[in-house]
Amino acid sequence: GAGVSQTPSNKVTEKGKYVELRCDPISGHTALYWYRQSLGQGPEFLIYFQGTGAADDSGLPNDRFFAVRPEGSVSTLKIQRTERGDSAVYLCASSLSGSYNSPLHFGNGTRLTVT
Amino acid sequence: AQRVTQPEKLLSVFKGAPVELKCNYSYSGSPELFWYVQYSRQRLQLLLRHISRESIKGFTADLNKGETSFHLKKPFAQEEDSAMYYCALKASGSRLTFGEGTQLTVNP
Numbered sequence: 287g288a289g290v291s292q293t294p295s296n297k298v299t300e301k302g303k304y305v306e307l308r309c310d311p312i313s314g315h316t317a318l319y320w321y322r323q324s325l326g327q328g329p330e331f332l333i334y335f336q337g338t339g340a341a342d343d344s345g346l347p348n349d350r351f352f353a354v355r356p357e358g359s360v361s362t363l364k365i366q367r368t369e370r371g372d373s374a375v376y377l378c379a380s381s382l383s384g385s386y387n388s389p390l391h392f393g394n395g396t397r398l399t400v401t
Numbered sequence: 402a403q404r405v406t407q408p409e410k411l412l413s414v415f416k417g418a419p420v421e422l423k424c425n426y427s428y429s430g431s432p433e434l435f436w437y438v439q440y441s442r443q444r445l446q447l448l449l450r451h452i453s454r455e456s457i458k459g460f461t462a463d464l465n466k467g468e469t470s471f472h473l474k475k476p477f478a479q480e481e482d483s484a485m486y487y488c489a490l491k492a493s494g495s496r497l498t499f500g501e502g503t504q505l506t507v508n509p
Contacts, residue, residue: 289444290444317495319495319496319497321499326410326501327501327502328407328487328499328500328501329445329487329497329499331496331498334494334495334496336495341495342494342496345496377445379445385495389447389450390447392444392445393444394444395444
């Protein structure tokens with residue numbers, strides 16, 4: 287079956303612009319995660335959804351970052367007033383329930399470049 | 402706060418040689434430890450988790466609470482094992498904390 291899908295795969299934007307990154311999780315997965323991976327680093331947690339609600343948003347770096355999952359399926363990560371330091375690969379993952387026995391399934395990521 | 406350390410960014414071995422990828426963690430509670438792998442041009446995927454005590458693709462990892470380590474081992478490396486390996490820890494809640502990763506290259 288289809289895995290986690292992320293669009294676009296690449297996004298180039300100018301400093302100060304607004305961007306939206308989309309994640310389509312595996313059908314039926316209630317848990318959804320956003321991670322950010324900078325060059326040479328491991329993935330860094332941003333936010334976790336259980337259903338429609340953000341169960342843990344403590345990883346969002348500042349109020350320029352916001353994410354939604356209005357119907358408990360597709361999620362959108364929104365970044366306002368982008369800065370060059372936001373350049374990274376943004377990874378989305380989903381799991382069946384968010385519990386230990388529910389492994390994370392990752393998407394291919396969106397590579398964001400802020401010029 | 403939890404932290405995962407992978408001291409080697411790069412590791413190179415010859416085919417058939419043993420390989421050990423090191424992972425150390427800091428966490429005051431009982432952690433859940435994982436190894437994730439990313440092959441070239443593929444997405445990040447789960448390799449194994451400590452509680453399952455499983456061997457996947459010949460790899461094993463033992464949680465050593467005394468040394469706070471979760472090293473990944475394989476007795477005979479294969480060229481197809483070349484990939485980026487990430488150690489990850491799940492403390493409280495559902496978030497994973499990843500190490501910086503080790504790029505393993507298995508030479509013919």
